[in-house]
Amino acid sequence: MRAGAGAAAAAAAGSLGAAAAAAAKLALGAGGEAAGGPLPVLLRLSCVGLVFVCNAVMWAVFTKALRLSSSSAAASVTTTASNFISSAILGKLLFRETWTALWWVGLTMTVCGLMLLHTAAPQLVQVPAEKKE
Numbered sequence: 512m513r514a515g516a517g518a519a520a521a522a523a524a525g526s527l528g529a530a531a532a533a534a535a536k537l538a539l540g541a542g543g544e545a546a547g548g549p550l551p552v553l554l555r556l557s558c559v560g561l562v563f564v565c566n567a568v569m570w571a572v573f574t575k576a577l578r579l580s581s582s583s584a585a586a587s588v589t590t591t592a593s594n595f596i597s598s599a600i601l602g603k604l605l606f607r608e609t610w611t612a613l614w615w616v617g618l619t620m621t622v623c624g625l626m627l628l629h630t631a632a633p634q635l636v637q638v639p640a641e642k643k644e
Contacts, residue, residue, distance in 0.1 A: 517576050517578075517579030517581070517586060518576075518580070518586075518589050518629060520573070520575045520576035520579055520580075521576035521580065521586045521587075521589035521590045522589055522590070522593040523572050523576075523593075524569050524570075524572040524573035524576055524590045525589070525590040525593025525594035525597060526593055526594070526597040527565050527566075527568055527572060528565070528566070528569045528597075529593075529594050529597035529598040529600075529601055530561075530565045530597070530601070531562050531565035532598060533598070533601040533602075533605055534558045534561040534562045534565060535558070535559075535562045536605075536606070537554075538555045538558035538559045538562065539555075539559075573586070573590055576589070585629065588625065588628055589625060589628075589629075592621045592622075592625050595618075595621060596618065596621075599614065599618075
């Protein structure tokens with residue numbers, strides 16, 4: 512249960528990071544043309560606030576993922592992969608970005624790496640006892 516909760520928290524942290532990046536792109540898009548049209552000032556300011564909120568919650572959730580995961584590497588890699596995938600989905604939905612064949616190859620390799628990381632049995636290392644004199 513604990514490792515699954517850590518992976519879920521890490522995935523949520525990655526998604527929150529992607530949401531913060533999308534909000535920043537909406538708020539600070541070149542010439543106000545982000546997401547296909549000009550954005551009113553109030554909406555831009557709301558997006559700036561959303562950047563800070565998403566980042567604050569993302570760090571809290573990532574910290575929880577580190578605490579619940581079997582290793583910090585598993586939490587970090589899962590967060591990064593989740594951010595990669597979530598950023599691509601948000602880019603497609605909000606900014607009409609395209610996915611190339613190379614992107615699909617990268618996604619496949621990322622998912623395979625995650626499966627290896629999360630299904631591998633942890634290796635226990637025995638530390639030799641100190642000699643008493």
